[in-house]
Structure formats: structure tokens, C-alpha cells
Amino acid sequence: MTDLSVDLGFIKLKNPVLAASGTFGYGLEFSPFIDLNKLGGFVVKGLYFSPRPGNLPPRLVETPGGLINAIGLPGVGVERFSEEILPELRKYNTAIIVNVCGESNEEYASVVERLNKEEGISAYELNISCPNVKKDGLCPALSPKDTFSVVSLVKKSSSRPVITKLSPNVTDIVEIALSAQEAGTDALSLVNTFLAMAVDIETKKPILANTFGGLSGPAIKPLVLRMVYQVVSHVKIPVIGIGGISSGKDALEYLITGAKAVEVGTANFIDPETTVKIIEELKTYCQKKGIDKIETIIGTLKV
Amino acid sequence: MIKDPQALIVGKKNWEDYYLFSLESSGIASQALPGQFIMVRISAQPQPLLRRPFSIHSKEKKNIEIFFQITGLGTSLLSQKRIGESLDILGPLGKGFVTGESFQDKVIVAVGGGRGIAPLYFLSQELCSSGASVKIFYGGKSHKDLPLKEKFEKDGIELFCSTDDGSFGYKGFVSDFFKAELEKLNPSCVFACGPEEMMKKIAQITQEKNIPAEFSLESVMGCGFGACWGCVKKIKKNFKEEWTKICEEGPVFSREEIIWTEEEK
Numbered sequence: 001m002t003d004l005s006v007d008l009g010f011i012k013l014k015n016p017v018l019a020a021s022g023t024f025g026y027g028l029e030f031s032p033f034i035d036l037n038k039l040g041g042f043v044v045k046g047l048y049f050s051p052r053p054g055n056l057p058p059r060l061v062e063t064p065g066g067l068i069n070a071i072g073l074p075g076v077g078v079e080r081f082s083e084e085i086l087p088e089l090r091k092y093n094t095a096i097i098v099n100v101c102g103e104s105n106e107e108y109a110s111v112v113e114r115l116n117k118e119e120g121i122s123a124y125e126l127n128i129s130c131p132n133v134k135k136d137g138l139c140p141a142l143s144p145k146d147t148f149s150v151v152s153l154v155k156k157s158s159s160r161p162v163i164t165k166l167s168p169n170v171t172d173i174v175e176i177a178l179s180a181q182e183a184g185t186d187a188l189s190l191v192n193t194f195l196a197m198a199v200d201i202e203t204k205k206p207i208l209a210n211t212f213g214g215l216s217g218p219a220i221k222p223l224v225l226r227m228v229y230q231v232v233s234h235v236k237i238p239v240i241g242i243g244g245i246s247s248g249k250d251a252l253e254y255l256i257t258g259a260k261a262v263e264v265g266t267a268n269f270i271d272p273e274t275t276v277k278i279i280e281e282l283k284t285y286c287q288k289k290g291i292d293k294i295e296t297i298i299g300t301l302k303v
Numbered sequence: 304m305i306k307d308p309q310a311l312i313v314g315k316k317n318w319e320d321y322y323l324f325s326l327e328s329s330g331i332a333s334q335a336l337p338g339q340f341i342m343v344r345i346s347a348q349p350q351p352l353l354r355r356p357f358s359i360h361s362k363e364k365k366n367i368e369i370f371f372q373i374t375g376l377g378t379s380l381l382s383q384k385r386i387g388e389s390l391d392i393l394g395p396l397g398k399g400f401v402t403g404e405s406f407q408d409k410v411i412v413a414v415g416g417g418r419g420i421a422p423l424y425f426l427s428q429e430l431c432s433s434g435a436s437v438k439i440f441y442g443g444k445s446h447k448d449l450p451l452k453e454k455f456e457k458d459g460i461e462l463f464c465s466t467d468d469g470s471f472g473y474k475g476f477v478s479d480f481f482k483a484e485l486e487k488l489n490p491s492c493v494f495a496c497g498p499e500e501m502m503k504k505i506a507q508i509t510q511e512k513n514i515p516a517e518f519s520l521e522s523v524m525g526c527g528f529g530a531c532w533g534c535v536k537k538i539k540k541n542f543k544e545e546w547t548k549i550c551e552e553g554p555v556f557s558r559e560e561i562i563w564t565e566e567e568k
């Protein structure tokens with residue numbers, strides 16, 4: 001039997017397939033379609049301290065092989081999440097990761113402090129990279145200094161491992177990755193969406209009410225693979241690959257490049273069974289190639 | 304709510320750019336209610352990427368129907384599928400129209416504009432079987448836009464057709480025709496689906512006459528099952544306005560709940 005488990009150092013996942021934040025609701029939305037226990041884990045929708053409404057619609061537009069979203073992080077807030085949703089999630093035997101948001105460094109810390117009191121969370125993923133909440137896609141992950149200050153503050157507040165989610169909207173992602181590492185993050189996840197826009201030639205207006213949104217989906221995979229490659233060659237901490245993954249083959253490309261695990265995003269909308277199918281496809285690949293432990297293929301890229 | 308990866312296309316009809324597909328999907332058919340919808344995967348390739356939403360147009364035993372108009376790439380590719388091919392669909396999704404025994408012996412009016420007629424056939428099937436007297440207002444740009452006329456007539460449902468160009472039935476907007484006939488018909492409840500401007504007028508007219516009304520709204524949908532927060536519109540809930548997922552809490556809402564978008568200047 002193939003061993004699909006991967007060890008991130010701070011958690012052991014039963015397999016390297018996670019669902020990405022914002023594309024998997026609070027997890028429960030997928031229980032009619034798949035057995036959540038089969039997943040390596042899932043990252044729930046981004047949480048601020050208080051409930052938030054999100055951006056004005058239209059919030060979505062499709063482009064060739066991609067989706068631009070400007071959802072703007074609506075959510076129930078940390079209190080209702082802890083009281084109403086988390087008790088449901090604890091019933092599942094899989095890693096639950098909470099995607100943490102904040103308007104300020106202090107808000108990130110207060111979300112984490114509130115969640116520290118709750119059982120059943122494996123790690124926090126710091127969303128310092130959402131392009132849809134401030135003007136021009138501004139977020140801490142665009143600057144090494146801002147990244148360092150938010151990550152180090154949250155590390156101090158957190159009783160759990162912290163994964164820092166980076167933005168692709170930078171000239172040198174390695175620089176940001178190194179500053180998150182220096183601030184003490186336990187892992188990195190690459191990447192959030194690419195700042196993008198779409199235009200309606202009839203109305204001569206941007207299609208999204210927010211003008212800008214973030215591009216995800218198959219179209220971004222080659223760009224993110226390149227970034228994962230650059231980052232894994234420079235950091236010591238584990239890297240989780242996110243971008244355009246919809247098949248076992250896509251996931252393998254990331255693992256071979258050096259990602260220790262992957263998150264599946266947009267593909268969950270197209271086929272809610274995608275994560276489970278990817279796990280099956282990884283198993284089949286390993287069996288066909290005579291691989292006993294999937295960990296042995298991580299970072300085996302021959303350059 | 305289930306995924307049926309292989310709903311067989313067992314029937315197909317077409318009038319210009321309107322299509323009617325009959326799909327064999329016993330799981331979805333057994334759960335479907337009027338006003339609910341399905342998400343159809345158009346292609347196994349990444350274009351079009353997302354599934355497309357379509358109202359459930361009818362159900363009969365193991366089969367459901369969808370009725371759609373070509374409006375872009377997704378619907379155009381869908382129209383090329385043939386009998387014997389199968390579709391990957393999710394459904395039934397959302398919350399539908401209020402139906403049931405309370406409508407027995409009551410007059411019910413449903414107003415459909417263009418492809419908005421799609422969910423009203425299933426609705427009228429259901430209302431007729433609970434003993435209501437159903438009248439359908441069916442409006443289109445021209446006579447070509449009323450392809451389902453005969454289908455309703457065959458079922459003995461009283462039809463009020465209108466065309467913007469006057470090529471068939473009442474000349475003018477379906478909402479004006481509705482307004483003109485309303486007094487005479489005196490319905491207990493009104494249902495509507497179609498362009499937003501049409502629904503807005505129906506909302507105004509029914510409000511003035513104090514007749515309960517429900518509307519099926521459209522929105523761009525990323526997932527159709529509550530996971531993306533992409534489809535929201537502002538809805539009144541307990542005296543508060545909230546951005547609400549149309550796919551989960553709709554697509555059907557009562558007039559009192561809906562906040563219509565302001566007209567573009």
C-alpha cells in the first residue's frame with residue numbers, strides 16, 4: 001500500500017491534498033459531495049475578527065482558463081465561527097486550517113488569540129495577500145518589512161503553527177519568503193491570486209464592481225510553479241503550492257518541484273469532488289511507478 | 304443536492320437560438336422542486352471554466368428538462384450536445400417557489416420574459432396538480448421568442464402572450480399586458496422570472512394592488528452551492544439589508560425581501 005502521508009514538521013497530513021481558502025466555504029458545503037475525512041485537510045474561508053459583508057457585486061468574471069474574483073472576504077467573524085461552525089468541523093478527522101485576516105497587524109493577532117482558546121484547529125494560515133480588500137490590491141505581502149512585522153507579531157500571539165500565504169504580485173517573491181521565514185513562520189503557502197481586471201466593451205466599464213480582482217485557475221499554474229521553484233531553492237521551511245491545480249498531474253508537478261503539499265482552489269467550484277479525485281490519482285501514480293512513500297518524490301526535479 | 308456525472312441527454316428540441324434538453328437523472332428528478340436549478344458542466348476542458356446555472360424546466364419520473372437560450376460561449380457549446388451524450392450536473396440547488404395545497408382553487412399568475420419562462424413550466428405543473436388555476440403571461444421581443452407557447456397550450460394552461468414588436472399577441476411589454484389584465488384575473492399570488500426591468504415593474508404593480516409576489520433572480524455564479532460568495536445580492540432579512548447568496552437562499556425571493564438595483568444612468 002502506498003503511504004501518501006507528508007510530514008510538514010509541525011503537522012503530519014494523511015495526504016498532501018488540502019482545499020484552499022475561499023474556495024471550500026467552511027468545509028461543510030462540500031459534505032454532500034465528498035467524505036471530508038479523506039482530505040489531507042482544508043483551509044476555511046478567511047476570517048476577520050468581526051463579521052464582514054465583502055465587496056459589491058459583480059464579484060466574479062470568467063476569463064480563458066481563469067476566474068477573476070473580487071469577493072472581498074465576507075465572513076461570519078471569529079465568534080460565530082468558533083461557536084457555530086467549528087463544533088461541526090471537529091467531527092471530521094482531517095487537518096482544519098483557519099485562514100486569518102486583519103485590517104491591521106493587531107487584528108491578525110486578536111483573531112489568533114481568540115482562536116487559540118478553541119480546540120480542533122491544526123494551524124493558522126495568515127492571509128496577508130488578498131488583493132481584494134484595499135485599494136490597488138494593497139496588502140502586507142507586497143513588502144518584506146510589512147510581512148516581517150505582521151508575521152512576527154502573530155507568531156508571538158499564536159499557540160499553533162503559522163503558515164504565511166504569499167502574494168504573487170511582487171517583483172521578487174524570494175525576498176518576501178525570506179522575510180516571513182526570518183519572522184518565524186512555520187511554513188509558506190504560495191500563492192494567493194494575481195491582481196487582474198476585465199473590461200466590458202459595450203458599457204466601457206470594468207466588469208467587476210471593484211475594478212480589480214484576483215485571477216486564479218488553470219491559467220496561473222505555470223507562473224506559480226516558477227515561484228514555488230524559486231522559493232524552495234532559498235528557504236528551509238516547508239512550502240505549500242497553490243495555483244491552478246485540478247488533477248493529480250497538476251499536484252505532482254508541484255510536489256516534484258518541491259512543494260510538500262498542495263491546496264486546490266477554483267477547481268472545487270467546477271467539480272466539488274476534485275480533491276478526492278486528486279488523492280486517488282496520486283495513489284494510482286505511485287502504484288504505477290512503484291513508489292511506496294509519496295514523500296520520496298518531493299523536490300525530485302532534475303534541473 | 305447531488306452530483307450526477309452522467310445525466311443522459313434523452314431528448315432535444317430547438318427553435319432558432321432556444322433549446323430544450325431532456326436529461327435522465329433519477330436522483331435529481333426525485334428531489335427537484337419548482338424554482339430550483341442545476342449547474343451544468345459544459346466542457347471537460349478549462350474553457351468555459353465554470354459550470355452554468357439553468358432552472359429546472361420540468362420533471363417527469365426520471366427526467367428533468369432544461370430550456371435555454373444561446374447567450375455566449377457556454378450556452379453555444381451546450382446547444383451542440385446531442386441525444387445519447389451525457390452531461391455532468393449538480394442539483395437540485397437553491398430554494399424554489401412557494402407551492403402547495405394552499406393554492407387549491409386559487410387563481411395564480413406567472414409572468415415569464417424571454418428565457419425567464421424556463422422555471423414557470425415546472426411551477427405550473429406543480430400548481431395545477433394542487434388544484435390551482437394557473438395563467439401564464441409569456442413575453443418576448445418577437446413571435447420567435449415564444450417557442451414554448453404550444454407546450455403550455457397543450458397542457459390546457461391559459462396563456463397571455465405579448466411581443467415588443469407586436470408580431471404576436473399583445474403589442475408591448477409583458478408587464479404592461481399584465482397590468483392591463485390584472486383587475487380581471489384577480490390572482491391570489493404572482494410569480495415572475497425574466498429581465499430585471501420586467502420583474503421590477505411586476506413588483507411595483509403587485510405592491511400597489513397588495514398581491515403577494517415571488518421572483519426568481521439571476522446572478523453570476525461561481526459554484527452554485529454556497530462555497531464562493533460570488534453570487535450575492537442585497538436582500539432584506541429581519542428588517543436588515545444583507546448581502547445574501549442567491550444560490551443558497553434563492554434564487555427565488557418574495558417581493559418584500561428584494562432590493563432592486565438602481566437603474567443605470
Ligand SMILES: Cc1cc2nc3c(=O)[nH]c(=O)nc-3n(C[C@H](O)[C@H](O)[C@H](O)COP(=O)(O)OP(=O)(O)OC[C@H]3O[C@@H](n4cnc5c(N)ncnc54)[C@H](O)[C@@H]3O)c2cc1C
Nearest residue numbers: 355356357358371372374375376377378418421521522523
Ligand atoms: C439561477 C439561474 C437560473 C438560470 N436559468 C436559466 C434558464 O433556465 N435558461 C437560460 O437560458 N438561462 C438561465 N440562466 C442564465 C444562464 O445561466 C446564462 O445565460 C449562462 O450562464 C450564460 O453562459 P454563456 O457562457 O453562454 O454566456 P457568457 O456571456 O459567455 O457567460 C460568461 C459568464 O457570465 C455568466 N453569465 C452570463 N449571463 C448570465 C446571467 N444572465 N445570469 C447568470 N450568469 C450569467 C456565466 O455564467 C459566465 O460565468 C440562469 C441563471 C441563473 C443564475
Ligand SMILES: Cc1cc2nc3c(=O)[nH]c(=O)nc-3n(C[C@H](O)[C@H](O)[C@H](O)COP(=O)(O)O)c2cc1C
Nearest residue numbers: 020021022046069127191192216217243244265266
Ligand atoms: C472565489 C475565491 C475566494 C478566495 N478567497 C480566499 C480567502 O478567503 N483567503 C485566501 O487566503 N485566499 C482566497 N482565495 C485564493 C485561493 O485560496 C487560492 O490561493 C487561489 O485561488 C489560487 O488557487 P487556484 O488557482 O487553485 O484557485 C480565493 C480564491 C477564489 C477564487
Ligand code: FES
Nearest residue numbers: 526527531532550
Ligand atoms: S454561486 Fe458560489 S456561493 Fe453562490
